[in-house]
Amino acid sequence: MTSAVGTGLTEADFEKFREYFYKRTGIQFTATKRYFVDKRIDACIRAAGFDTFTSWFAALRLSDRSDLLQELINQLTVNETYFLREDYQFDALLSKVLPDVLAARGGLGRIVGPIKILSLPCSTGEEPYSIALRLLEEWPHIDTVDVEIHGADIDSEVLARARHASYGDRSLARVPKPWVNKYFTSVGAGRYQLDEGIRDAVTLHQVNVTDTAAMRAFRDFDVVFCRNVLIYFDELSSRRAAENLYGAMRPGGFLFLGHSESMSRISPIFTPSRLPEGIVYQRPTGAK
Incomplete structure (x- = not known):
């Protein structure tokens, strides 16, 4: 058997790890990701003070050290994002x-309850905050219709960064300069912090979209953005995620996926609708 540099993982160890991580998160790493995974496992082992993969993995599986699993998730999830992405x-x-x-909720002046929008995974907050900025600047009914915006992610570290909402020039490159001046404050070193009022208006949650029990807390969303995450799941996990999203939405609610994702390859429970800007998926009206 061959061993990876640093971690001491054998091929058998890697297979055990892959199976464990898949069962806990629904994310499956192929052999082509071995170098990426090994480096991040090594970082987790060192950060937790263990000497070997074997001792660390035993603690991860058999102890009540939930911090070990969370750090592993934080290391292995990809959080590349920026404001107004795929706008x-x-x-x-x-x-x-x-x-x-x-129209479906009764029209202006008759709508009962807020319009609810969910961004999942929200990473460091750019997506839900982008939605808030577009609504504030461009939706004529924002002053008369109550809107709730929620963000959710599996990674506790990026959620903490989303709550702080401090961003660099690269993240803000697509944001119009007047918006930056209006909604962000320079905090030095090329960093800008989002207005506190907008930060407070977006509710953030920690959840795994493949965790059916945890996803039951999400209900009655009119719009869900779930972009560029299903591509990391296998067929079973993708289907479970789709069903959990379905359960989180109102009948008639709309689901946006990433440009390289297609619900038709995952599940037939959503109805595709082709708009000038692309395809959006809808939970059928009257569906239970």
């Missing part, structure tokens, strides 16, 4: 989806 979908939200939601 053609935000165009669709404003031009078609929100008008349809208003």
Whole structure:
């Protein structure tokens, strides 16, 4: 058997780890990701003060050290994002989806309860905060219709960064300069912090989209953005995630996926709708 440099993982160890991590998160790493995984496992072992993979993995599986699993999740999840990413979908939200939601909920002046929007995974907050900025600047009904925006992610570290909402130039590159001046404050070293009022208006949660029991806390969302995460799941986990998202939405609710993702390859429970800006998926009206 061959061993990885640093971690001491054998091929058998790697297979045991892959199986364990898949069962806990629904994320499956192929052999082509071995170098990526080994480096991050090594970082977890060193940070937790263990000498070997064997001792660390035993503690991870058999003890009540939930901090070990959370650190592992934080190390192994990818959180590449920036403001107004794939913003053609935000165009669709404003031009078609929100008008349809208003109509389905009774129209202006008659809507009962807030319009609820979920961003999952929200990473360091750029996506839910982008939604908030687009609504504040471009949706004419934002002053008369109550809107709730929620963000959720499996990674506790990125959620902490999302709550702080401090961003660099690269993350803000697509944000119009007047918006930066209006909604962000320079905090030095090329960093800008989002307005406290917007931060407080977005509710953040920690959840794994494949965890059916945990996802039951999410209900009655009119719009869900779940972009660029299903591609990391196998067929079974993707289907479970789709079913959990379905359960989180109102009948008639809209689901946005990433540009390289297709619900038709995962589950038939959503109805695709082609808009000028691309495809959006809808939970059928009247569906239980």
